[in-house]
Structure formats: C-alpha cells, structure tokens
Amino acid sequence: MMIMLTLVRKVRRLGRWVIQFFETAGQASFLLFSVMSGQPKVGRAFQLLMKQLFSVGVLSFIIIVVSGLFIGMVLGLQGYNILSRFGASQALGEMVALSLCRELGPVVAALLYAGRACSALTAEIGLMKATEQLAAMEMMGVDPLKRIVAPRFWAGMISMPLLALIFSAVAVLGGYWVGVVILGVDDGAFWGNMQNAVDFHDDVLNGIVKSVVFGFVCTWIALFQGYACAPTSEGIARATTRTVVYASLAVLGLDFFLTAVMFSGG
Amino acid sequence: MQDAVIEIKNCSFNRGERVIFDNVNLTVPRGKITAIMGPSGTGKTTLLRFIGGQLKPDSGEVWVAGHNVPTLSHDALYQLRRRMGMLFQSGALFTDLTVFENVAFPIREHTHLPENMIRDIVLMKLQAVGLRGARDMMPQALSGGMARRVALARTIALDPEIILYDEPFAGQDPISMGMLLQLIRLLNDALRMTTVLVSHDVKETISIADYIYIVANGKVIGEGEPMALTQSTSPWIRQFLDGLPDGPVPFHYPARDYAQDLAEERL
Amino acid sequence: MGQRKWIEITVGLFVVAGIASLLMLALKVSNLNTSYEEGKGYPLSLMFNNAGGLKPKAKVTIAGVPVGRVRTIELNHDFVAKVVVWMHQEIQLPDDTKASILTAGLLGDNYIGLTPGFSETALKSGAMIPETQTDSAMVLEDLISKFVSSKASEPVASSKVNEKPNESNSAGQAEPVHHL
Numbered sequence: 001m002m003i004m005l006t007l008v009r010k011v012r013r014l015g016r017w018v019i020q021f022f023e024t025a026g027q028a029s030f031l032l033f034s035v036m037s038g039q040p041k042v043g044r045a046f047q048l049l050m051k052q053l054f055s056v057g058v059l060s061f062i063i064i065v066v067s068g069l070f071i072g073m074v075l076g077l078q079g080y081n082i083l084s085r086f087g088a089s090q091a092l093g094e095m096v097a098l099s100l101c102r103e104l105g106p107v108v109a110a111l112l113y114a115g116r117a118c119s120a121l122t123a124e125i126g127l128m129k130a131t132e133q134l135a136a137m138e139m140m141g142v143d144p145l146k147r148i149v150a151p152r153f154w155a156g157m158i159s160m161p162l163l164a165l166i167f168s169a170v171a172v173l174g175g176y177w178v179g180v181v182i183l184g185v186d187d188g189a190f191w192g193n194m195q196n197a198v199d200f201h202d203d204v205l206n207g208i209v210k211s212v213v214f215g216f217v218c219t220w221i222a223l224f225q226g227y228a229c230a231p232t233s234e235g236i237a238r239a240t241t242r243t244v245v246y247a248s249l250a251v252l253g254l255d256f257f258l259t260a261v262m263f264s265g266g
Numbered sequence: 267m268q269d270a271v272i273e274i275k276n277c278s279f280n281r282g283e284r285v286i287f288d289n290v291n292l293t294v295p296r297g298k299i300t301a302i303m304g305p306s307g308t309g310k311t312t313l314l315r316f317i318g319g320q321l322k323p324d325s326g327e328v329w330v331a332g333h334n335v336p337t338l339s340h341d342a343l344y345q346l347r348r349r350m351g352m353l354f355q356s357g358a359l360f361t362d363l364t365v366f367e368n369v370a371f372p373i374r375e376h377t378h379l380p381e382n383m384i385r386d387i388v389l390m391k392l393q394a395v396g397l398r399g400a401r402d403m404m405p406q407a408l409s410g411g412m413a414r415r416v417a418l419a420r421t422i423a424l425d426p427e428i429i430l431y432d433e434p435f436a437g438q439d440p441i442s443m444g445m446l447l448q449l450i451r452l453l454n455d456a457l458r459m460t461t462v463l464v465s466h467d468v469k470e471t472i473s474i475a476d477y478i479y480i481v482a483n484g485k486v487i488g489e490g491e492p493m494a495l496t497q498s499t500s501p502w503i504r505q506f507l508d509g510l511p512d513g514p515v516p517f518h519y520p521a522r523d524y525a526q527d528l529a530e531e532r533l
Numbered sequence: 534m535g536q537r538k539w540i541e542i543t544v545g546l547f548v549v550a551g552i553a554s555l556l557m558l559a560l561k562v563s564n565l566n567t568s569y570e571e572g573k574g575y576p577l578s579l580m581f582n583n584a585g586g587l588k589p590k591a592k593v594t595i596a597g598v599p600v601g602r603v604r605t606i607e608l609n610h611d612f613v614a615k616v617v618v619w620m621h622q623e624i625q626l627p628d629d630t631k632a633s634i635l636t637a638g639l640l641g642d643n644y645i646g647l648t649p650g651f652s653e654t655a656l657k658s659g660a661m662i663p664e665t666q667t668d669s670a671m672v673l674e675d676l677i678s679k680f681v682s683s684k685a686s687e688p689v690a691s692s693k694v695n696e697k698p699n700e701s702n703s704a705g706q707a708e709p710v711h712h713l
Contacts, residue, residue, distance in 0.1 A: 012689070031379045047537075054540045064576045083391075101558065109671050136358035136417075137317050140346035143340075148373075162551030191561065234657035 028224040034143075035150045035223070048151035056117045056152065057159035061166070062111055068167040071108060072174025075099060079175070080183050092185050093194035096175035102263070105168030107255050110214035113160055114247035118222035121152055124245040125226030126236035134227075141168040149223050156222075160215025161208050170208065206262045213254060217248040270329075271460045272317055277326030279312065285324065286312060288484040299454050299461040299476035304482050305467070313432050313481070317462065318352055319343045327492045331427065334363060347418040348376055352419035352430040357413040359405040359420070365392070366401040369420045376424060391419040395449060411442030415449070422453060427461045429453065433468040445472055468507055472496065473533065480506055482514075573622035575658035576604065579632045584614035585643050585670020587634055592617045592644040600624045603645065613664050618645065627652035628660070633668035644668055 075096045083089045125148065128134050134144045172194075179185040198204065222243045229239035271437055272294035286309040292530070293426040316328045316356040319498045322336040335345055359368050369388045373379060381386075392398040395415040405413055414434070421429060434446055451474055454461045465471045471478065471513050472492040480488040480495070488495060488503040495503060505513035521527070555619035584606055601620040609615045620626075629650030634643050639691075656662070 025614055050537075052541055053544045053547070055434055058543045059552070061547055131355045131361070132356055132358040133360055136352070138320060139347055139350065139352040140375070140420075141344045142372070142375045143344060159547075162548065163553075165551050165554040165558065169557045172558075186434065195561075200559055204555075208555075 012100060017068050024228075025257055028220065031145065031149070031224050031227060032153075032220055033155050034145045037199070040198065045151065047260065048147070049154055052151045052155035053159060055153045056121070057108060057162060060113060060117050060159070060163055064163045064167050065170050066157075067108065067112055068170035069174040071104060071167075072100070072171030072176075073178045075104075075171065076175035076178030076183070079186065080179055080185065089183075089185050090189040091193055092175070092179045093190035093192075094197035096179070097172055097194045097198045100168040100175075101198060102209045102257070103207075103255070105171065105252060106164045106207050106210040109164040109167040110160065110211065110218060110251040111248055112213070113156075113163060114218045115244055117159070118218050118234060118247050119240050119244050121156070121219070121222040122226040122229070122240045123236060123255055125149065125152075125223060126229040126231075126239050128266075129229060130231040130233070130236060132231075145227075149227060153219055153223055156219030157215050160218070161211040161254060164211035164214075166205065194266060202262075206258075209262075210255065210258050213258065214251050219252050221247045221250065270294060271331055272462065273315065273327075273329040274316065275327045275329065276327065277316065278317075279309070279321075279323045279325040283482050287409055289326075290481070290484070292479055292486065294460060294462055295477070296460050297454070297458055298476040299450065299463060299474060301463045301465060303464075303466060303471055303480050303506070304477060306466060307485070308481050310466075310481060311432055312528065314352065314432055314462065314464055317430060318347065318350065319426075320396045326399045338473075347374075349426055350428045351424075351426035352382065353414070353418055353421050353432065353434060355433045355436060357410075357417035359408075359413055359417055361405050363405075364401065365403050365405070365408070365416050368405065368416060369423055372420065372423045387423065388419075391423055392416075394422070395451075396445070411438055411445070414438075415445070418446075418449060418453075422457065423485045425457060426459065428462070430453075430464070431461065431463045433465055434463065435465055435470045443470060450474060468509065482506070512532060574601065574619045575622065577618050577620055577626075577656060578661040578685060579616045579618060579645065579660070579667060580609070580661065580664040581614040581616060581632075581634060581669050582664050583634075583669035584616060585634050585672065587616065587645070587670065588642040591642060592649065593674065594644060595624070595647045595649065595673070597646075600647070625654045626635050628656050628667070629656045630662060631655065631666055631668065632662050634670035636671065 074091065079092050079095045080089055083091055083095065125134075128144075128148065134148070137144045137147065176190060180187050180190050181211040224244075225243045229235045270293040274290060274292040277287055277290045278285075284403065290313075292302070292313070304310050304314055312321060316323055317330055317335065319335045319338065327334050327336070330346065331349060333342070335343070335346070338346065359365075360371065363371065366388055370384050371389055373384050373387055389398055389401070392401055395418050397412060397415055397419065400408065400416070405434075431450065434450070435443055438446065439530070447470060450461065452465070453459060463471065463475065472495075475492055478489065478492055478495055479486050480521065482502060488498060488500055490498070496507060498504065498507075502514045504510070511517055536598070587603060587606060589603050589605060591603040592599050593603065601618050601624070602617050604617045606617045607617075626647065627650045629652040631648040631650065633646050635646045636643055
C-alpha cells in the first residue's frame with residue numbers, strides 16, 4: 001500500500017514537472033515571438049543593435065581568437081603526430097580544415113559564446129529585473145522586450161556566425177603555423193589537399209548554418225533565463241548558471257542532430 | 267463628488283490559495299493626494315500594479331482615466347502608461363546611463379523633440395528636485411535619497427497626469443524625508459497631478475495626504491480624511507495608527523498550542 | 534558621443550573581420566575557386582561494368598587535368614552502372630573517347646580519367662559512352678587472383694634451367710646460356 005502511495009506521488013510530481021516544462025516553453029516562445037515581431041523605430045533600433053553587437057560580439061572577439069589559435073595549433077600538432085604514422089602527413093591541411101569548418105568551428109565558438117556572452121546577457125537582464133528597472137521601463141510606456149531584449153537577440157544571431165567564422169579561420173592559420181612552419185609539412189600539400197577536400201557548400205556553408213542555429217538557441221535561452229528569473233541575487237546566480245548549462249547542452253545536442261542531417265550522405 | 271481619475275471596483279485577487287484582495291473598492295479623486303496604507307504584506311503595491319496594468323485582478327474593474335485597465339490591449343496599455351508616472355521604492359534608475367540620460371530617457375522614447383529642447387526639459391526637472399548639479403553622475407555614485415529624487419525627476423519628465431509612489435518614505439533619513447514630502451506636495455499642486463501614495467509610514471502620510479485608505483486582510487478596513495481617521499475608534503485603525511504590536515492584527519503567526527508544541531517528542 | 538564613435542568603429546572592425554574570415558575560408562580553404570559545380574557545361578553518360586568505389590562529386594580528368602565532376606551514379610535496366618558526369622563547356626570530346634575509373638594514389642578515392650580518341654565526330658550534350666568503351670574500376674580481388682594465377686604459370690621456365698648445370702660448367706662457361 002505504501003509503495004502504491006509513493007509511486008502515485010512520484011507520478012504526480014513528474015506530471016507537475018512536465019506541465020511546468022511546457023509552461024516554461026510556452027513563456028519562452030511568447031518572449032521569442034514578442035522579441036521578433038516588434039521593432040523600435042529604425043534609427044533608434046540601429047543604435048541599440050550597435051551597442052549590443054559591441055557588448056556581445058566585439059567583447060567576445062579576444063577569447064574567440066585566442067581559443068581558435070590554440071585549438072588550431074593543437075589540431076596541427078596532434079594531427080601531425082597521428083597522420084605521420086601512416087605517412088599521410090600531407091593530409092594535415094584537409095584534416096585541420098574539415099574538422100574546423102564542419103564541427104569545431106561552430107561548436108567550440110558556440111560553447112565559448114554560451115559561457116562568455118550568454119552568461120553576461122542573463123546576468124544583465126536578471127539584474128535589471130531584480131532592481132525593478134524592467135518594471136520601471138514598462139511603467140514609462142516603453143516595452144522592455146523591444147528595447148532591451150530584442151536588440152540583444154539580433155546581436156547574438158548576427159555575432160555567432162561571425163565569431164564561428166573568425167574562429168575557424170584563425171584556427172586554420174594556427175594549424176598552418178604548427179604544421180608547415182614548425183613541423184615541416186609541405187606548404188603546397190597543406191593548402192592544395194585542403195582545397196580539394198573542403199567543399200564550400202557542404203562544409204563551410206553547413207558550418208555557418210550550424211552557427212546560426214546555435215546563436216539563435218543560445219541567445220534565446222540566455223534572454224529567457226534572465227527575463228524570467230527570480231528577482232533576487234540568488235535567482236540571478238541560478239539563472240546564469242542555468243543559461244550556461246542549458247545552452248552548452250543544447251549546442252552539443254543540436255550539433256549531433258545537424259551533423260546527422262547534413263553529413264549523412266557520406 | 268469630484269470626478270474620479272482612478273476607480274478600483276470590486277476587485278478580488280488570489281495568489282495561489284492566499285486571498286490577497288476580497289472585493290476591494292477605492293476611488294482616487296482628481297488633483298488630490300490619496301494614500302493607501304496598511305501593514306506590510308497586505309498587497310498595497312499590488313494595488314499600484316493593478317492601476318499600472320502590470321497585474322490583472324481575478325475579478326472586478328480598474329478604471330484609470332476612463333479606461334478599464336485589465337481589458338486594454340498591449341498597445342493601448344502602453345499608450346495609457348505614458349500619462350502615468352510611477353516612482354519605485356528603489357528608484358530603479360538605469361545603471362548604465364548618467365543622471366541626465368536617465369531623466370531624458372522617457373522624453374527620447376516618446377517624443378521627437380530636438381536635443382536642445384530635451385536638454386532644457388531635463389535641466390528643469392532636475393532643478394525641481396534640486397539635483398541639476400548632479401546631472402553627469404552615474405546612479406551608483408548617488409546616495410539612496412538622491413537616487414530617489416532623480417527617479418522622481420524621471421517620473422515627471424513627460425508631465426504625467428497621474429503619479430504613483432511606492433513606499434517613498436521607506437528607509438529615508440529625516441532630511442531626505444522632509445525634501446520628499448515637500449516635493450510630493452509641490453508637484454501635485456503645481457503640476458495639477460493626481461497622486462496615489464502607498465506607504466506604511468503613518469506620521470508622514472498623515473501629514474501630506476488628502477484622503478487615506480487603510481487596507482488590511484484583503485479589505486479596506488478604514489478610509490477618510492486624515493483628521494477623521496486619527497479620531498477613529500475602530501480597533502483595526504487604532505492598532506495601525508498607534509502602532510500597537512498586538513490587536514486585530516495578531517502578534518503571533520497562527521500556530522499550535524504552545525505547551526503541546528514544547529511537550530511533543532520529536533520523531 | 535566619443536564612446537558611440539568607438540563602439541561603431543569596433544563593431545565595424547568586428548564585422549569586417551568576420552567577412553574576411555568567410556572570404557579566407559571560401560577561397561583559401563575550400564574549393565570555391567576551383568569548383569566546376571554549376572555554370573556552363575553539359576552532361577555525359579558513361580556506362581561502366583563496375584563503378585567500384587566511385588562517388589558523386591569525384592573528379593573527371595583528361596591527362597590528369599580536372600575537366601568535370603561526377604553528378605550521379607545509377608544502375609540501368611541491364612545492370613550496368615550509368616555514371617552521369619558534368620563536363621566543362623570548353624571540352625569537346627571525340628566519340629571514341631575511352632573512360633576509365635582510376636584510383637588516386639595507393640589508397641585514394643576513385644576518379645574518372647578520359648582518354649580522347651581520334652574520331653572526327655564530337656560527343657554532344659547528353660551523349661553516352663557505352664561500356665565497351667570504358668574500363669571499369671580495378672577490384673582488389675581481381676588483381677590478387679590475376680597475380681596468383683600468373684605466379685602459378687612461372688615454375689615451367691625455372692625447371693629447364695636446372696637440367697643442364699653440369700654441361701655449362703665443364704665447358705668452362707665459354708657458351709652463353711640462352712635459355713634464360
């Protein structure tokens with residue numbers, strides 16, 4: 001009898017959790033729709049977007065470039081180690097480039113973006129909520145979804161692909177520096193094999209598509225978590241960690257899904 | 267009866283299982299300072315949220331300047347809010363803007379006035395609250411009282427018809443208190459506004475309000491002009507106005523019998 | 534205002550850096566400038582008995598120079614592999630051209646090599662090269678069995694050499710050995 005009761009209680013709790021999940025999903029979708037549908041006046045909108053592009057994109061530039069450089073260098077190093085065992089060190093260029101354009105570029109850049117820019121977005125909006133700045137704005141007749149949230153959303157969607165591209169490009173250069181300049185792989189073979197193997201439509205464009213999707217999802221999660229957080233310092237802290245965790249997991253999960261769809265033809 | 271700018275009619279509101287309001291009625295006449303007082307947690311701020319449209323009551327009507335607020339569309343609500351100003355307890359200044367930019371914000375958002383006109387208006391408003399010299403400071407550098415005054419300047423930037431104050435006297439030192447009282451009265455009379463003030467500071471509120479509502483337990487337990495209220499014999503009103511620790515609002519949160527609680531063994 | 538200028542400049546730099554990265558990836562890293570994807574060209578159908586490991590997008594070359602790409606690989610009703618290739622517009626081939634499936638390097642991918650013949654008539658767009666005029670892909674198993682069978686036929690030559698070692702030695706090796 002006791003087992004039945006605890007079972008029922010667990011099922012009810014699960015049910016409540018599921019309903020809450022859908023409720024949150026609904027709120028998040030509503031936020032997204034409000035953000036995407038209305039735009040403030042064009043001149044003002046541009047200025048707001050500029051400011052957000054700066055805080056989301058430009059400020060992430062350094063970490064993207066440095067990480068890209070290191071990852072490219074490591075790829076060059078490890079790739080050379082393994083490929084030279086099969087006498088295939090000529091293939092280093094294509095290995096580095098393909099890994100980056102298809103996977104590492106969009107995914108690692110997105111993870112870095114989720115950690116740096118998205119956590120900042122959540123904290124910023126959460127703090128505005130906790131200090132009643134959002135409510136004050138509402139009471140002044142200014143919709144915070146349009147003025148505060150929307151510019152950040154579009155800035156994220158624009159910045160993410162740019163950051164991923166910069167990451168891949170810098171990483172390829174890093175791989176070049178380690179592979180050709182330091183380890184002595186043939187310069188012509190490095191670029192020549194790479195150019196033969198990397199298809200612009202299949203690899204580079206697909207990578208861009210991935211990073212657009214990642215930018216969309218990560219920014220959405222960050223903005224929603226900030227907007228819907230509990231207006232206390234603890235609430236903000238929890239929302240910020242949640243953003244980073246959910247966004248990172250979403251990136252990895254979506255990456256698998258997108259890779260399966262894009263590259264299943266072989 | 268003078269025309270009422272704000273009318274709360276038969277509003278009820280529950281949060282979960284807790285009854286916050288049960289059939290509350292309130293009228294705010296034009297051009298006067300109306301105060302809403304009551305013990306903490308009775309939901310006085312919630313009433314302000316009804317007026318501003320941030321919350322909807324479960325039942326009843328909230329009429330503001332001829333509009334039934336809970337029924338307004340998103341755009342209509344935002345239009346109405348331009349005619350209102352609300353001063354938040356913490357001031358709620360935008361932390362990334364200077365004092366000047368903060369006050370200029372509503373003007374920039376809602377009008378197409380040229381920069382030099384905006385500058386004049388902002389300086390006038392800051393002068394009214396006595397902080398014109400602080401215009402380039404950042405909100406973090408201001409004291410609590412100063413921040414609240416800047417927020418007040420921002421609230422009156424577009425000369426609203428209605429102004430709502432959420433606990434304006436909470437945690438203020440006597441000097442700031444005096445300044446605020448003077449400002450509230452001046453603004454209401456000079457700019458011919460209608461003021462709604464929510465507070466639990468008895469002395470200050472009585473000194474400034476034209477009409478007072480006392481709300482407790484989800485109902486209006488007393489209303490009237492300040493003088494009349496101070497003479498009231500109702501135990502509720504007496505407890506609140508005199509600040510008696512126990513009375514109709516009990517000291518003890520509902521609990522079991524004391525002796526039984528102590529004597530019971532822990533499982 | 535100075536701050537706004539700074540923001541605009543840095544955002545501009547950021548966007549330019551992004552576009553520059555895109556260009557670098559497009560031109561230096563990928564095959565954008567060397568691809569023959571669409572644009573001016575015409576299709577040909579090549580019939581093979583065995584398409585081996587040929588994949589779509591594989592190269593089509595003449596004398597080792599890329600002149601086209603494989604579009605599709607299908608099986609026709611006679612169970613012959615029909616490979617549709619897209620040829621670059623300038624390339625005009627005579628109709629006795631041979632097509633072979635070759636392997637790039639030892640373990641490399643398959644590609645198609647065309648050897649033009651000497652016929653006067655040219656192949657038109659959509660024309661077909663029949664399997665009689667094509668070399669199928671090398672299958673590893675066939676190679677191995679060929680090698681094994683050729684090894685099996687060798688011992689006949691070496692037994693003849695063993696029969697006359699004494700003769701040539703006693704003659705003092707004046708006569709050259711013809712048999713070898």
